[in-house]
Amino acid sequence: MKKPIIFFLILINSSLINSQNDGINKFSSPFKIVRLKYSGGGDWYNDPSAEVNMMDYLKKNTVIDVDEPKFYSVDISTDDIFNYPFILITGHGNIEFTESEAKRLRTYLERGGFLYADDDYGMDKAFRREMKKVLPELEMQELQFTHKIYNSHFNFPNGLPKIHEHDAKPPQGFGYFLNSRLCVYYTYETNISDGWADPREHDDPQEKREEAFKMGTNIIVYALTN
Numbered sequence: 118m119k120k121p122i123i124f125f126l127i128l129i130n131s132s133l134i135n136s137q138n139d140g141i142n143k144f145s146s147p148f149k150i151v152r153l154k155y156s157g158g159g160d161w162y163n164d165p166s167a168e169v170n171m172m173d174y175l176k177k178n179t180v181i182d183v184d185e186p187k188f189y190s191v192d193i194s195t196d197d198i199f200n201y202p203f204i205l206i207t208g209h210g211n212i213e214f215t216e217s218e219a220k221r222l223r224t225y226l227e228r229g230g231f232l233y234a235d236d237d238y239g240m241d242k243a244f245r246r247e248m249k250k251v252l253p254e255l256e257m258q259e260l261q262f263t264h265k266i267y268n269s270h271f272n273f274p275n276g277l278p279k280i281h282e283h284d285a286k287p288p289q290g291f292g293y294f295l296n297s298r299l300c301v302y303y304t305y306e307t308n309i310s311d312g313w314a315d316p317r318e319h320d321d322p323q324e325k326r327e328e329a330f331k332m333g334t335n336i337i338v339y340a341l342t343n
Contacts, residue, residue: 147184153206157213167313174330209239219250226300231340234303235310257291269339271331278328281308
């Protein structure tokens with residue numbers, strides 16, 4: 118029997134249904150943001166305060182049942198990824214997926230998982246290349262500003278906010294769709310997750326950090342309700 122991931126949000130509780138070979142094991146657990154480890158030399162682990170602060174913001178500003186705000190990570194090569202409905206990948210450098218890792222990540226997405234990728238400046242080329250291993254038959258699509266991810270909780274009528282300046286390019290949000298479901302959301306030339314990090318890390322003004330937290334909330338709410 119396959120092990121599907123099914124998740125949904127009912128007011129204050131996010132639930133994960135995990136069916137295993139020995140039967141269906143249903144359990145409910147608080148939501149957490151989990152960082153994806155990867156090979157290739159890129160700094161997958163950078164700014165570990167980002168998820169902590171984003172989870173704390175969710176606790177204070179939404180009705181999502183959020184786990185203890187701390188840094189969580191998961192190895193792409195393990196079955197642990199199937200325990201988490203929402204995974205974040207970010208970094209500045211190279212990413213490499215083995216054939217088995219690419220297959221495992223695809224299975225994760227096919228079974229209902231959601232991957233949020235945030236270019237921390239320098240991972241764009243590698244991320245696009247490696248996603249061709251994961252979803253070779255699909256093309257990355259830029260999302261229109263009317264997409265529900267931009268108004269799932271807070272309203273962003275002009276699309277992504279610009280958090281950090283990199284190459285004087287406009288911020289862009291891209292996605293991969295499996296069976297019409299947005300399963301991968303990729304933010305480029307904005308660096309949303311850096312805006313979640315502790316203020317001392319990047320010296321972002323409070324208004325920029327607030328935009329980053331609000332957009333992060335939108336991404337998470339969208340992932341849990343779609």
